[in-house]
Amino acid sequence: MASVAEGALMTMDAGDFRQALGQFATGVCLVTVDDSELGPLATTVNSFSSVSLDPPLVLWSIQNSSDHLAVYTECQHFGISVLSSEQGEVSSQYAQRGGHGAQAEHFTAGPKGEPKLIDALAHFTCAAYAVHPGGDHQIIVGEVLQFESVEADPLIFYSGGYRALS
Numbered sequence: 001m002a003s004v005a006e007g008a009l010m011t012m013d014a015g016d017f018r019q020a021l022g023q024f025a026t027g028v029c030l031v032t033v034d035d036s037e038l039g040p041l042a043t044t045v046n047s048f049s050s051v052s053l054d055p056p057l058v059l060w061s062i063q064n065s066s067d068h069l070a071v072y073t074e075c076q077h078f079g080i081s082v083l084s085s086e087q088g089e090v091s092s093q094y095a096q097r098g099g100h101g102a103q104a105e106h107f108t109a110g111p112k113g114e115p116k117l118i119d120a121l122a123h124f125t126c127a128a129y130a131v132h133p134g135g136d137h138q139i140i141v142g143e144v145l146q147f148e149s150v151e152a153d154p155l156i157f158y159s160g161g162y163r164a165l166s
Contacts (some may be wrong), residue, residue, distance in 0.1 A: 025158040028091050031060055032079040032102060032115035035071045040102035040115045043068065044095035046157045047137075048080060056144040057129060061137040068100060073131045073138050079110045080124040080142070081117035085153040088162045090117070111146050122149035 026046040034040050043062070051057035058080065062072050072078065083091055090106060093099055102115040110116035111125045126142025133139075156163040 019159075022159045025156050025163065028083045028087075028155040028157050028162075029060070030081045030083065030090070030094055030117050030120075031062075031072065032081065032107070032110070032117070033071055033075045033077070034113045034115065035068075035075070038068070038071065038101075040107065041068055041071060041100045042094045042102040042107070042115055042117075043072075043100050044091050048082075051141060057141055058124060058126065058144060059139055059141045061134055061139045064136050064138060067097065069138065072140060076128055077112035077114055077145075078126050078128070078140075078142060079112075079114035079116055080126065081120035082122040082149075083117070083155040084119060084121050085155050085164055087117075087119070087155055091155060091162070121152055121154055122147060 027048065028044060028046050029048045030042045031045050032040065032042045043066070045060050045062075047061040049059050051059050060080065062069060066072070107115035107117055110123065114125060116123050124142070124144050125146040127145055128140070129143040130141040131138050132141070153165055156165065
């Protein structure tokens with residue numbers, strides 16, 4: 001276990017840091033947008049979190065090196081679909097660089113035209129609220145305009161792989 005004495009400076013190994021962060025289990029979501037030039041897009045994230053109940057705000061983050069950074073940081077509306085334990089293949093597909101075109105068989109249209117994942121555990125239709133710099137990522141905050149949810153087992157990401165609740 002790595003530790004740092006109070007006040008000491010340390011150069012962190014990025015791989016070790018990433019591995020340590022992987023010890024925190026998260027859910028998995030697709031963030032979706034219907035771009036006027038590129039069409040419907042979806043990207044896999046595990047950085048989703050609630051922010052506020054009043055107003056209803058959620059956040060997620062996107063790498064500054066993402067092919068679609070401008071699309072997501074400049075859009076007016078986006079969707080967030082929470083994946084079920086049955087949707088690991090869908091998650092993997094939309095996690096690949098260059099593989100973000102939303103395939104019609106996976107989605108219906110959400111309330112603001114955003115792709116809404118079929119059989120998702122929850123879907124949040126969001127209006128862009130704020131974008132904040134966060135190191136090598138941008139933190140995107142959305143105001144939830146509408147949502148729906150069902151009960152089922154979630155897709156869990158832990159230590160670099162998908163897991164199930166036991």
